[in-house]
Amino acid sequence: MKKVQFQSRWLPYLLLLPQLAIVTIFFLWPAAEAVQSSFYLEDPFGFGSTFVGLDNFTDTLTSSDYGRVARFTAVFTFFVTFLSLGIALLLAVKADKVLRGASAYKTLLMWVYAVAPPVAGLIGVLLFDQHVGPMVDFFAMFGWKMQIGVDYFDTSFAMLTTAVWKQIPVNFIFFLSGLQGISKSVQEAASIDCRSGLRRFWTVTFPLLAPTGFFLLIINITYAFFDTFGIVDVIVKNEPGNNPVTLVYKVYLDGFRGNDLGGSSAQSVILMAMVFILTIIQFRLIERRVHYT
């Protein structure tokens, strides 16, 4: 907080009013409604609702369908995070090293940030299309007959590739700026002490990048959970039947298509709890990041 501040009886409230009004109407109110309706069973025709306690939660958590979607989300999140962080780190290290064409590489590797997830999904649909997709032809050379939208694994593969592609730029930008933040004197001292570039990377550069990495880990998990909605929605093309979907997609499906208000709300509340935990971890990491730099 500032040492010197203004004193006014009404001005700060006036300044805060727009933000607080929006937060109350479009955030607190819906969040409260979600929590409330997760304890009720809504009549599908809109004739009132009955209090059912924790039934929605137990139904959700014990249903095999939810388990399947949750398992997929976990695997999907793991691979999206691991692959996009790994590839981005490799590219950032190289882009930090080269002298010639460094800024061209940087631009070419990060512009995909601005592509919307569903648009990325649409391009994925094109590239993995049964009839025209070059990726299908490519993998057919190795004897893999891809059937996107029909085969569970193939669809997940297309989804994963698209999601990783879309997420590399953000990680790349953060890693590169982290690398550029490492002082030259540290790097020079390290190169005097140790000739092996790989060993230098794992013992000096990597630990110094760790705070950025932890922070990105949370960002990527959040991305794989929520921001991939557009990709999932476009790739499964309104036929979620047998296709892999994420937990957020299921909230949407059950709420808007299945009209299962209570179940959908219970799922929302479970997700809220997860995000809550993730954000708390993230805040603690940001605090730590400050100490590092």
Place this chain on the structure above:
Amino acid sequence: MRKTQIWDHVILLAGVFFMVTPVVLAFLTSTHDAITIYKEGIQFAPGGKFLENYETVLFQAGGFTKEVDGFVMLKNSLILGLGFAIGKIIISMLAAYAIVYFRFPMATLCFWVIFATLLLPLEVRILPSYEIVQKLGMVNTYSGLIVPLIASATGTFFFRQFFLSVPDELLEAARIDGAGPWKFFKDILVPLSQTMIAAIFIIMFVYGWNQYLWPTLITTDESLFTLVRGIKQILQVWVGAQIPAFNEAMALAILAIVPPVLIVVVFQSWFVKGLVESDK
């Protein structure tokens, strides 16, 4: 030494190839006619239908009710992107100013209420949010599209951090010279924040332009469709047809990609600064 340098370039070029090729292929696809693509698969060279396809997509109405063309969607995307970015900057600057520069009771409470929004992305409270917007009669309006998206506190958080880093001496000096809160804000703080505003503007514009789930729910009226929202319609109408019109679908995808990419590339240094410093 030389050998490792060549490997660095090989890896970087492979990365660039992976990032750039999908969009290049999408663009090339958009310059052919649908039958060629259907018969021969994706083309790896430009075709002769560039102007034709883009004209169809921009000015010929498509979709279910044959009411909306690409140009209208482009306009709606711009309204959403600009409205969201500008609205968010104004609201969050004011809020951050109050939190940082004023001493008042309940300041901590307000702070926590606002920052609690960081905890819950729109996606997890989507159903109740929709119901409330419906109750308020804001379905199929621009305000229903834009305002609920502004609810999260990312911008406020960003400006708060920045204001806290502004030296206290500035405020002392301004107060000695007799500047009130409004004058200080307008003549000192806003000019000081120019770079920050530009950086956050780029990020928020891209974020708003790329919104998908919320517009999908809130706009059922085709005249309010944004380009990104239109993707779903493309899939159903064009790609679902007997001969899938991948050319037109990709033309629309390219239209949805170009404006935000241009902004990110042209204002690259601001964009990177904003992204890395806002931490969210």
